[in-house]
Amino acid sequence: MPDQNAPAQPPHRRRSESSRRAILDASLDLCAQHGYGPVTVEAIAARAGVSKKTIYRWWPSKGAVVLEALNDAANPAADFPDSGDLREDLVVQMGGLVRGLLSDRRVGRALVGLIADTHHDPRLAHGLVDDLFGPRVDDARRRLLKARDAGQIRSDADPDLLIELLYAPLYYRLLLHQGTLQDADELRVLVDHVLRSFAPPS
Amino acid sequence: MPDQNAPAQPPHRRRSESSRRAILDASLDLCAQHGYGPVTVEAIAARAGVSKKTIYRWWPSKGAVVLEALNDAANPAADFPDSGDLREDLVVQMGGLVRGLLSDRRVGRALVGLIADTHHDPRLAHGLVDDLFGPRVDDARRRLLKARDAGQIRSDADPDLLIELLYAPLYYRLLLHQGTLQDADELRVLVDHVLRSFAPPS
């Protein structure tokens, strides 16, 4: 329960889990329908069958609600596969990300608007980087370091650069309206190109 | 004067150029100070020394103002160099983009918020893709096709994939708060990696 914006208060004791779920679900539903921007806290409250006050009690802003909703929604698919075949693992993981996070309008539209909000709300930016992206980047880095140790990519490869080259095109397409997102074949082309530039000297 | 959202009106006859400039400048200044989201049309009008009515006469929304402002600001640096050395040309062009568009908070913050708005305003999305990004992507594609003809990259290389791999990391860093943007050396590393995966069979 990472309450990113409640530094002073002790962990709360009573909290309606059903209200929490209803609020998070309602926020993503409304983002999917209208986009993040037009969604209001009042609308979230109305759809969740909840009072505005209840939302403001637990979250400081609409952005914090959506961030937690995204984190909940994305968690199940967080695990990075490790079959030994780096190329296939990347295709599987990135494919899951594309389907679950980016091509699904429910989550995609919410993410875009949330990212925009982070650029004038530093606490939200920290939440996005630390809570949402951080753990997933760490997962990917671990997997890449293991592949490097196994000699599947060159020993001086920078895992963070690799991550950037792999994942940046996904967000580029999502955010800048560059066509539909990669299907499995397109994804394979992307992964192959990036891995090729990190191939060990044979 | 690409008035992206005024399909019915004929081209206007009298228009105060000084007001136009003041409005566009004010919009970018305010975006730099507070971020795109909190900026209001009223604030733009006040700072530009102009009435709200004047803004709404020529632009349909805040987003349209910022889009035109960005297009004006970015135009001077639009030209793609062509020295014959693809690698150096890319470093120069992308370096200019990074400095002029991304690391400059004035333009960077405005762009982020504008992108968010495009996701619930289809006309704005078309303006962004067609007017702002389109011409620049076309420039890059031309330059890459020329390099392909010259045998500097493999003959089956997809220029659009190449563009995506090159530019996506820039926006990835800008939008997702991934550290400071590439300096010249980092840029060279990025370009080298991408070009390596498109090297012609030697």
Next chain:
DNA sequence: ACCGAGAAACGACACGACGCGTTTCCATTG
């Protein structure tokens, strides 16, 4: 194991402030 007191969360509703996009009225300008 039961129960009752107190605290906290909850829903409903109302508030003042502010930005929205528009309109009216008038002065300015080509």
Next chain:
DNA sequence: CAATGGAAACGCGTCGTGTCGTTTCTCGGT
């Protein structure tokens, strides 16, 4: 003269907060 630009105000909606009465959970006493 006709279109433009400036000043001010409109009704509307959302913001974040406040109040009030009710419900729900926690916990200590018998």
